[in-house]
Amino acid sequence: MSAPEARRVPFGTHPSGTHQHSAAGGEQRIAAAFGKPGRRAALMPYLMGGFPDLDRSRGIGEAYADGGADLVELGVPYSDPLADGPVIQAAGTRALRSGATLDGVLGVCEALAPRLPVVLMVYANVVYARGVQAFTAALRDAGASGLIVPDLPLEEAPLVLEACDASGLALVPLVAPTSPDERMGRIGARARGFLYTVSVTGTTGERVALEDAFGPIVTRAKAHTHVPVALGFGIATPEQARAAADAGADGVIVGSRLVRAAAEHADDPAGAVRDIVAGLAAGLHA
Amino acid sequence: MSAIEHRFGPYGGQYVPETLMPALAELELAWAGALADPAWTAELAELLRDFAGRPSTLYRARRLSDHAGRPIFLKREDLNHTGSHKINNALGQALLARRMGKTRIIAETGAGQHGVATATACALLGLECIVYMGVEDTRRQMPNVQRMELLGARVSSVEAGSGTLKDATSEAIRDWVTNVGDTHYIIGSVVGPAPYPALVRELQRVIGDEARAQLLEREGRLPDRVVACVGGGSNAMGIFAAFVDDPDVQLIGVEAAGEGILTGRHGAPLTAGNRAGILHGSMSAIMQDADGQIVEAHSISAGLDYPGAGPEHAWLRDSGRATYVAVSDADALRAFALVTRLEGLLPALETAHAFHHVLEEPSESTMDLLCLSGRGDKDLGQVLDKLGAEEL
Ligand SMILES: Cc1ncc(COP(=O)(O)O)c(C=O)c1O
Numbered sequence: 001m002s003a004p005e006a007r008r009v010p011f012g013t014h015p016s017g018t019h020q021h022s023a024a025g026g027e028q029r030i031a032a033a034f035g036k037p038g039r040r041a042a043l044m045p046y047l048m049g050g051f052p053d054l055d056r057s058r059g060i061g062e063a064y065a066d067g068g069a070d071l072v073e074l075g076v077p078y079s080d081p082l083a084d085g086p087v088i089q090a091a092g093t094r095a096l097r098s099g100a101t102l103d104g105v106l107g108v109c110e111a112l113a114p115r116l117p118v119v120l121m122v123y124a125n126v127v128y129a130r131g132v133q134a135f136t137a138a139l140r141d142a143g144a145s146g147l148i149v150p151d152l153p154l155e156e157a158p159l160v161l162e163a164c165d166a167s168g169l170a171l172v173p174l175v176a177p178t179s180p181d182e183r184m185g186r187i188g189a190r191a192r193g194f195l196y197t198v199s200v201t202g203t204t205g206e207r208v209a210l211e212d213a214f215g216p217i218v219t220r221a222k223a224h225t226h227v228p229v230a231l232g233f234g235i236a237t238p239e240q241a242r243a244a245a246d247a248g249a250d251g252v253i254v255g256s257r258l259v260r261a262a263a264e265h266a267d268d269p270a271g272a273v274r275d276i277v278a279g280l281a282a283g284l285h286a
Numbered sequence: 287m288s289a290i291e292h293r294f295g296p297y298g299g300q301y302v303p304e305t306l307m308p309a310l311a312e313l314e315l316a317w318a319g320a321l322a323d324p325a326w327t328a329e330l331a332e333l334l335r336d337f338a339g340r341p342s343t344l345y346r347a348r349r350l351s352d353h354a355g356r357p358i359f360l361k362r363e364d365l366n367h368t369g370s371h372k373i374n375n376a377l378g379q380a381l382l383a384r385r386m387g388k389t390r391i392i393a394e395t396g397a398g399q400h401g402v403a404t405a406t407a408c409a410l411l412g413l414e415c416i417v418y419m420g421v422e423d424t425r426r427q428m429p430n431v432q433r434m435e436l437l438g439a440r441v442s443s444v445e446a447g448s449g450t451l452k453d454a455t456s457e458a459i460r461d462w463v464t465n466v467g468d469t470h471y472i473i474g475s476v477v478g479p480a481p482y483p484a485l486v487r488e489l490q491r492v493i494g495d496e497a498r499a500q501l502l503e504r505e506g507r508l509p510d511r512v513v514a515c516v517g518g519g520s521n522a523m524g525i526f527a528a529f530v531d532d533p534d535v536q537l538i539g540v541e542a543a544g545e546g547i548l549t550g551r552h553g554a555p556l557t558a559g560n561r562a563g564i565l566h567g568s569m570s571a572i573m574q575d576a577d578g579q580i581v582e583a584h585s586i587s588a589g590l591d592y593p594g595a596g597p598e599h600a601w602l603r604d605s606g607r608a609t610y611v612a613v614s615d616a617d618a619l620r621a622f623a624l625v626t627r628l629e630g631l632l633p634a635l636e637t638a639h640a641f642h643h644v645l646e647e648p649s650e651s652t653m654d655l656l657c658l659s660g661r662g663d664k665d666l667g668q669v670l671d672k673l674g675a676e677e678l
Contacts, residue, residue: 082302093446125301125565129561129578151564156299178466180308201305
């Protein structure tokens with residue numbers, strides 16, 4: 001049933017010759033983005049591809065880079081996003097209504113990839129609908145560095161992991177506060193790029209005062225993997241981002257706050273998010 | 287007892303956020319423990335008997351048999367407390383929730399029958415109950431919304447998407463992701479991530495086990511065909527389960543053709559036979575576009591208005607053991623009127639689809655067993671709306 005034990009790839013220090021495939025490409029680019037001097041933790045804003053439309057979502061991604069983002073998590077809108085709260089869900093619905101397609105979002109990926117590493121976030125059915133191998137090949141061709149599939153737990157991941165490895169993409173798994181230690185260890189051992197650590201038991205969305213919970217989950221995640229640990233879900237303010245870094249997170253993912261800003265400033269979404277990203281980046285200065 | 291199935295051929299699995307994976311493991315463990323606990327199985331048996339009214343009767347439909355020219359036996363799940371087969375599953379899962387120490391129950395509902403059954407089980411066991419229901423369904427199944435509220439449940443109406451069963455299910459799963467610590471999700475059909483499809487089948491197989499024994503005792507033979515409607519597929523799996531190992535018994539699932547398969551406005555993923563995909567945590571027959579976006583189903587009957595079907599059905603179809611057909615809105619309405627007039631039975635619109643297939647499609651069958659999955663009181667408003675009074 002379970003996948004063969006993953007090769008352990010020490011983060012940022014690939015011993016040459018251990019990689020038969022070109023996976024080093026995506027993994028190395030991600031590793032470099034996590035290891036920047038002057039940064040307490042890498043900043044990874046979430047971008048809903050195609051929201052409010054494809055052109056403007058590309059502009060928002062550029063603004064993330066201008067504001068000081070280290071990587072971008074690029075979401076593919078989906079009809080039934082089971083891991084997402086109301087803000088991202090509504091943005092996805094809007095993106096689909098305004099005609100966003102997978103290929104359109106891959107176009108956004110291609111436009112952003114020269115500026116910063118892109119990690120695509122997409123629900124499993126979209127991957128399977130294209131065909132796992134065709135999907136990862138298209139993703140590689142669009143310049144992406146990694147892939148996050150929030151409804152593809154360890155048990156279902158082997159096929160996609162193999163295709164990602166073959167395409168030079170890092171398949172980034174998730175762990176949650178509900179994951180027992182033993183399970184976290186099995187997930188952490190197969191992680192590529194970084195370990196997406198969900199800060200709360202819940203869906204994406206802004207939350208007040210959850211900083212107390214950061215320490216225990218980050219400590220547990222770091223004890224169970226060799227790759228950087230990025231904390232996400234519910235982080236919205238520079239204070240929360242800093243608290244995540246204080247808790248030991250190697251990276252911070254900010255989603256709903258930025259998607260909400262883009263929704264509230266339809267006239268100039270790029271301008272609105274640039275300021276927020278800059279504020280978050282300042283909060284993460286060493 | 288062997289471990290509960292996670293896969294049916296290539297179908298099934300657990301495509302859910304990591305947050306839920308430990309809860310699915312806990313559920314599987316609790317289920318195995320409950321089955322091995324004589325006190326637990328005795329309590330379920332007692333509730334099914336004294337509270338729900340089991341065994342349900344097997345009725346040889348007099349005038350419908352004449353109409354079809356062959357004996358038609360009806361497994362009367364409409365006579366259960368709360369009016370459908372859904373109570374079998376709701377009682378079992380509510381007892382399981384209590385065993386796991388969960389105090390909060392969530393459920394999704396389309397026609398409202400599963401919601402009512404769950405609200406009923408929760409009232410009985412003193413559990414908090416929240417039912418997610420698409421806004422469109424709250425409108426067309428209003429009596430059931432009122433029943434759930436009277437039973438003490440909170441009905442949360444879901445605006446997303448088409449405001450039907452798919453969207454209610456997605457919302458229930460999101461609630462579970464958020465509240466998984468104290469909450470059990472009582473899913474209403476043989477869908478969702480493992481272990482749900484097999485677990486719900488086991489709780490519904492009482493339908494088939496009873497019917498098989500009743501028919502053997504009465505007629506000394508098995509039917510040529512076993513026919514049931516398929517939304518997610520729980521009443522069908524429940525009755526099929528007892529006959530899968532009888533190779534001479536044909537198993538037929540009847541889906542909703544809505545306005546016609548070719549229009550795309552239907553709820554018949556098994557019949558349409560398009561590319562398989564992932565919906566609500568399992569790989570199965572689903573309705574999707576080229577990019578893998580789930581498309582909206584359509585059916586006059588809220589309980590069949592769902593763009594997926596249980597993974598075991600997809601496998602029974604592929605392996606050739608069961609056959610799936612689809613019946614249109616218009617034919618289901620006509621069958622509803624016919625059964626009411628001819629037999630004095632008022633079937634749920636869901637079941638009316640199965641009735642149409644048995645009563646109006648030519649067959650060599652010499653005896654049919656049909657699962658009368660529920661009663662149609664909830665559908666009166668809608669049926670009267672659609673059928674002119676003169677047609678009735
Ligand atoms: C009476 C009745 N029959 C059938 C169904 C369809 O569900 P399933 O296919 O799981 O039996 C429903 C669902 O609401 C129902 O209420």
